[in-house]
Amino acid sequence: MTSVVVATAFGPPEVLSVIDVPVGAPGPGEVAVAVRAAGVNPFDAKMYSGEFGTDPAKLPMRLGFEAAGVVTAVGDGAEGPAGPVSPGDEVIAYPVPGAYAAEVVARASSVLPKPSTLSFEEAAGLMVTGTTAVHALSVTGVGIGDTLVIHGAAGGVGLMAVQLAVNAGARVIGTASESAHAYLRELGAEPVTYGPGLLERIRALTPAGVDSAIDTVGTDEALDVSVALVADRGRIATLVGFQRGAELGVKVLGNAPGADPGTEIRSAARLELVRLAEAGKLRVLVAASYPLSEAAAAHRAIISGHTHGKIVLVP
Secondary structure, three states: OEEEEEEOOOOOHHHEEEEEEOOOOOOOOEEEEEEEEEEEOHHHHHHHHOOOOOOHHHOOEEOOOOEEEEEEEEOOOOEEOOEEOOOOOEEEEOOOOOOOEOEEEEEHHHEEEOOOOOOHHHHOOOHHHHHHHHHHHHHOOOOOOOEEEEEOOOEHHHHHHHHHHHHOOOEEEEEOOHHHHHHHHHHOOEEEOOOOOHHHHHHHHOOOOOOEEEEOOOOHHHHHHHHHHOOOHHHEEEOOOHHHHHHHOOEEEOOOOOOEOOHHHHHHHHHHHHHHHHOOOOOOOEEEEEEHHHHHHHHHHHHHOOOOEEEEEEO
16 A cells, blocks of 8 residues: 545645555556655646546546656566666656655656756656756757746746756846845846836846747736747747737647647657756756645645745655
8 A cells, every 4th residue: 555645526725635545566567666755736736626627537636747766666678768677776757647655656668767966856846847848948949049038937847947048058037036036046047026117127138139938927927028029929938828828829838728738849858857967957946845744735835836946745
């Protein structure tokens, strides 16, 4: 048996609870992982909020898609993207449904080496934000010499996008509250406070213009400022503002109807993210860690939209 977090109904985070469920042995091409930490993402909360429907057949609903831990057993032919997987390996599992757990059984194809430079808590926050950032940077064509604006630069995806864009040779302007400015500067970005006057503040910093923009917050301000700054709307991407983004003709990314899920780009990005982290070129900022029993509190924090970095659950 293992402890897992489930939603027992559709609604607010209070519907979450911890139950014990059986854990089977890994079959062919599978591995069992003792979870040391699981990443919490905004999409996790949307799954049981009712936003995607309220089919009672989906309850109780296990949650989570990314985890870091230690391999405890392997099935025949257990080979991941980096090669064979063995008991004792420290790994990241992504994607792995039901990652909010003390133990999971995952496809070996979802298991990657944990970078030695990251703790388990940090490693558990690498993949969802990292692959999302790679997707956004890829479709907007960000590269050497570009000036990029990232709205919500201090959030999980924003921090990844900042680092990846700086590594790619771009100049990065990141919107965030003043409490996050020092850390953004440390990562190589130029921080700007969001709110009234944002367009003017960015224009003052970028007299030569802005080439691309990535919106991780979905506010009218973020989208309006982006289209005012960037001439080519094909170089603007939103991860949250689905309806407004479609109306404005910018690229809409994610799991919403009509959005580009970027499945192949995100899958291919996983090993590169591991390599960059191992080389010390990619950090994960953990904003807070919660035990599994406090998953509801973790979700209230992620729903607030004001966390700087990643939230993780620790069994």
